[in-house]
Amino acid sequence: MSDTQTLVTDDAEEPAASTRPEIPIVPPRRWIKENLFSSKSNGVQTVLFSALMLSIVRWLLSLIFAEASDWTSVTTNMRLLFAYNYPAAQFIRVWFCLGVIIVAAMLTMGAWNAKPEFSLRKMAISTTAGGGFLAVIWFMCTVGFGFAPLQKVDGMSSGLRLGTFLLAALLIALGLGVLNFVHEPHKIWIKFTTMLFALTGSVLGFLWLVPFGRYEFADGEVINESGTVATSTKVPWTYMMLLLVGAYFVGRWLRQFIPEANYRMVMIVWWIVGPSFLIFHVLRDPAFDMGYVFRVDVPMALAFGLGGGALLYALAKPGRGEIARAIGAVLLLFAAYNWLTAGLGSGHLFGWESMLQKARITFLMLSFAVLMAPTFSGEPAARRRFAYGWIGFIAISHWLITGINTPSTLDIAAPPFLGGFVLTLAIAYYVFLASFPLGILMALARTSKLPLFRVMATVYIEFIRGIPLITVLFFFSIMINLFLPNGMSIAELGSVFVGYTLFSGAYMAENIRGGLQAIRKGQYEASDALGLTTVQRTLLIVLPQALRVTIPNLVGQAIGTFKETSLIAIVGGFDLLRIGNSTIPAQSVFQGQKRPALLFVCFVYWVFSYSMSRASRRLETKLGVGD
Amino acid sequence: MIAPDTALTPEMAARDDIITCRGVKKWFGDFQALHGIDLVVKDREVMVVLGPSGSGKSTLIRCINRLEVHQEGDIIVDGIELTNDLRNIDKIRSEVGMVFQSFNLFPHLTVLENVTLAPIWVRKKPKAEAIDLAMALLERVGIPEQAEKFPGQLSGGQQQRVAIARSLAMEPKIMLFDEPTSALDPEMISEVLDVMKVLAREGMTMIVVTHEMGFAREVADRVVFMEDGAVVEINQPEPFFTAPESDRTKLFLSQIL
Numbered sequence: 049m050s051d052t053q054t055l056v057t058d059d060a061e062e063p064a065a066s067t068r069p070e071i072p073i074v075p076p077r078r079w080i081k082e083n084l085f086s087s088k089s090n091g092v093q094t095v096l097f098s099a100l101m102l103s104i105v106r107w108l109l110s111l112i113f114a115e116a117s118d119w120t121s122v123t124t125n126m127r128l129l130f131a132y133n134y135p136a137a138q139f140i141r142v143w144f145c146l147g148v149i150i151v152a153a154m155l156t157m158g159a160w161n162a163k164p165e166f167s168l169r170k171m172a173i174s175t176t177a178g179g180g181f182l183a184v185i186w187f188m189c190t191v192g193f194g195f196a197p198l199q200k201v202d203g204m205s206s207g208l209r210l211g212t213f214l215l216a217a218l219l220i221a222l223g224l225g226v227l228n229f230v231h232e233p234h235k236i237w238i239k240f241t242t243m244l245f246a247l248t249g250s251v252l253g254f255l256w257l258v259p260f261g262r263y264e265f266a267d268g269e270v271i272n273e274s275g276t277v278a279t280s281t282k283v284p285w286t287y288m289m290l291l292l293v294g295a296y297f298v299g300r301w302l303r304q305f306i307p308e309a310n311y312r313m314v315m316i317v318w319w320i321v322g323p324s325f326l327i328f329h330v331l332r333d334p335a336f337d338m339g340y341v342f343r344v345d346v347p348m349a350l351a352f353g354l355g356g357g358a359l360l361y362a363l364a365k366p367g368r369g370e371i372a373r374a375i376g377a378v379l380l381l382f383a384a385y386n387w388l389t390a391g392l393g394s395g396h397l398f399g400w401e402s403m404l405q406k407a408r409i410t411f412l413m414l415s416f417a418v419l420m421a422p423t424f425s426g427e428p429a430a431r432r433r434f435a436y437g438w439i440g441f442i443a444i445s446h447w448l449i450t451g452i453n454t455p456s457t458l459d460i461a462a463p464p465f466l467g468g469f470v471l472t473l474a475i476a477y478y479v480f481l482a483s484f485p486l487g488i489l490m491a492l493a494r495t496s497k498l499p500l501f502r503v504m505a506t507v508y509i510e511f512i513r514g515i516p517l518i519t520v521l522f523f524f525s526i527m528i529n530l531f532l533p534n535g536m537s538i539a540e541l542g543s544v545f546v547g548y549t550l551f552s553g554a555y556m557a558e559n560i561r562g563g564l565q566a567i568r569k570g571q572y573e574a575s576d577a578l579g580l581t582t583v584q585r586t587l588l589i590v591l592p593q594a595l596r597v598t599i600p601n602l603v604g605q606a607i608g609t610f611k612e613t614s615l616i617a618i619v620g621g622f623d624l625l626r627i628g629n630s631t632i633p634a635q636s637v638f639q640g641q642k643r644p645a646l647l648f649v650c651f652v653y654w655v656f657s658y659s660m661s662r663a664s665r666r667l668e669t670k671l672g673v674g675d
Numbered sequence: 676m677i678a679p680d681t682a683l684t685p686e687m688a689a690r691d692d693i694i695t696c697r698g699v700k701k702w703f704g705d706f707q708a709l710h711g712i713d714l715v716v717k718d719r720e721v722m723v724v725l726g727p728s729g730s731g732k733s734t735l736i737r738c739i740n741r742l743e744v745h746q747e748g749d750i751i752v753d754g755i756e757l758t759n760d761l762r763n764i765d766k767i768r769s770e771v772g773m774v775f776q777s778f779n780l781f782p783h784l785t786v787l788e789n790v791t792l793a794p795i796w797v798r799k800k801p802k803a804e805a806i807d808l809a810m811a812l813l814e815r816v817g818i819p820e821q822a823e824k825f826p827g828q829l830s831g832g833q834q835q836r837v838a839i840a841r842s843l844a845m846e847p848k849i850m851l852f853d854e855p856t857s858a859l860d861p862e863m864i865s866e867v868l869d870v871m872k873v874l875a876r877e878g879m880t881m882i883v884v885t886h887e888m889g890f891a892r893e894v895a896d897r898v899v900f901m902e903d904g905a906v907v908e909i910n911q912p913e914p915f916f917t918a919p920e921s922d923r924t925k926l927f928l929s930q931i932l
């Protein structure tokens with residue numbers, strides 16, 4: 049076996065290196081003739097539907113401009129819409145979080161070496177089309193057709209009209225110029241860095257050159273004082289855009305020094321842990337009692353981290369699987385007993401019931417980790433990684449739990465410190481993050497060979513899928529505290545999150561089950577024939593493939609989750625929709641003005657949903673799911 | 676009834692039995708796929724199993740590493756009896772390599788990761804050592820330069836050679852080949868058979884289900900002919916192909932040759 053004699057020398061031909069596909073070029077006139085006026089009926093349809101679309105555009109324009117002055121209700125309330133009643137003096141924390149997220153996003157692009165390129169021809173076509181759309185807007189607001197559904201729209205100011213006209217002319221000239229005078233534009237690809245600079249430049253130019261007027265609003269009064277972080281957007285956004293560009297290059301630069309796998313792992317861990325850090329430690333700002341932290345929290349974390357790490361390192365040694373399972377089972381029983389005694393409040397058996405909640409949670413986690421030890425067993429380096437992973441997990445989870453349980457310095461009148469779009473994003477993020485493992489577990493259980501798991505998962509999934517989300521939310525916002533052990537309670541938003549996660553998890557499970565079914569039987573047989581255990585087969589072979597197939601559906605579900613967070617408005621959360629629909633119309637200055645705020649809310653939801661779906665399409669092509 | 680040790684040379688007969696099947700019976704629902712198979716495979720023997728489709732030859736070798744579960748009879752692999760005991764199954768599977776008709780490479784892993792996966796996770800080898808072993812094996816099957824590619828980027832013959840390297844990475848005592856060349860284009864069959872021939876010459880114990888008569892004739896120590904879930908004839912390749920004893924073997928050979 050050891051000699052390295054080459055058995056076969058004649059090699060089959062290598063598959064041809066993939067090249068960029070040629071885009072067949074059709075001149076615009078022929079394209080219009082072939083696609084819009086290929087026959088008489090086709091021509092009639094084109095004219096009719098163009099008229100219909102024009103009238104829809106006109107209707108939208110009339111919505112936007114008919115009450116031109118009313119947009120002050122949105123511009124004034126920007127802060128409210130995005131962060132609700134977060135104290136103005138502390139607003140720099142919100143910007144800090146945004147900055148961190150922008151930096152992380154750009155570093156992530158660096159880690160995956162993402163530098164999407166854009167075909168000049170496609171860009172030119174989009175530019176022309178955008179200019180054309182602006183021209184239509186200008187036409188409808190300035191001239192119009194003069195008859196019923198296509199009349200001129202009143203209310204657009206002359207300055208805005210001029211600006212629209214100039215911008216439309218510029219875009220059309222630019223687009224057509226490129227298409228007609230640049231040689232073979234479809235073969236020219238614009239680099240991502242160029243796009244990044246262009247984007248930054250246009251956003252900054254837009255911010256500093258276009259007069260928005262000054263609308264600030266604090267505590268029910270319109271104010272005109274400007275320049276602070278809380279009341280201005282120009283200055284912070286300028287910093288954000290600079291961060292965006294800077295972080296992208298830093299990310300690319302870091303690639304040279306950090307091994308790709310480590311870099312990616314750091315970014316993945318950040319996206320799982322980082323947002324919690326921002327929410328609970330930056331936005332909420334806990335006031336630590338350092339004496340208590342050093343007396344109780346740090347020693348406890350050290351004991352669990354180091355003790356648990358040593359235990360895991362010892363148990364992950366190959367051949368100790370049996371002992372590990374036995375110890376894991378004992379720890380699991382102990383942890384369960386701890387939760388039960390807390391729940392029943394049944395007294396003083398060994399004094400364990402007084403154990404801190406954090407210790408209880410950690411014990412449960414430790415028992416799971418010990419049960420997983422045989423799967424991660426291996427050479428000392430691998431076992432050390434496993435142990436370090438546990439220590440890192442303890443450090444992060446204890447830090448967060450301590451932070452959450454510590455009183456906040458934040459001076460907010462109403463209890464939830466999250467509101468507006470920040471709340472929408474936070475709920476969507478956490479629900480997706482938590483329902484993902486839940487969905488995977490339930491999908492695996494439903495396809496399991498063990499009838500008990502199968503029945504449990506099926507009952508859960510089918511039960512939840514038969515109930516409307518809003519019912520689940522009502523139920524959990526009222527009922528969950530009744531089911532919790534004595535002395536435990538969850539804030540209203542927490543219970544909404546639990547209910548929504550259970551709901552989302554059921555749908556996630558069905559999506560993932562679809563992916564599991566797409567895996568061929570041969571993959572299971574090959575893993576079995578190699579001697580992989582069931583857990584290894586699931587984690588290394590089955591799930592990676594199943595999830596890859598499921599990506600389009602998962603992104604669809606993420607978008608759905610994001611949009612349906614609007615339902616938490618009904619059970620008491622002050623999210624983006626509730627502020628647009630109830631809070632702003634209730635302000636004395638903007639009494640009853642719903643339309644602009646709701647249009648704006650639509651726009652925000654749409655921008656985010658559409659970006660997500662575009663990003664997922666890119667991801668699909670990159671992973672080759674589409675073919 | 677054919678004695679399981681029919682047609683063994685005296686030298687071969689003196690070796691240890693590495694696989695023993697005694698009265699193995701297997702049903703798929705009402706359909707009986709194996710009607711009591713008795714077979715002995717000697718250490719370092721190359722056994723080729725022939726037979727028309729549906730004769731149970733694939734089922735038989737899939738029973739040997741328990742991808743299928745037989746209902747009656749005994750199968751003993753390297754002294755370990757196949758039972759429902761999970762530890763026995765894992766032990767046998769890590770000593771028995773299997774190559775499938777449809778390759779069954781893991782499409783989301785590179786060629787190198789395909790080959791190193793089991794040594795790292797099952798044999799618990801250090802990663803560097805596993806990579807060295809994998810590269811040596813890829814060299815042996817003639818495709819070290821494809822290590823960083825994904826299976827989908829390789830030709831069928833290359834994929835099957837990777838699959839062989841993946842099985843060899845577990846350093847098995849026995850290799851099972853389930854029609855390894857049936858899914859390949861004709862011009863790629865020889866590159867896979869060449870790898871298998873060298874393996875056989877180096878003394879690997881192999882059971883090969885195949886329709887490649889040339890391979891059987893050149894490499895096999897014994898040829899087994901199966902039909903309708905039973906062993907019809909066992910013989911050494913020369914007499915098997917030139918002077919088959921049973922009428923059914925004659926018919927099969929006349930149809931195929």
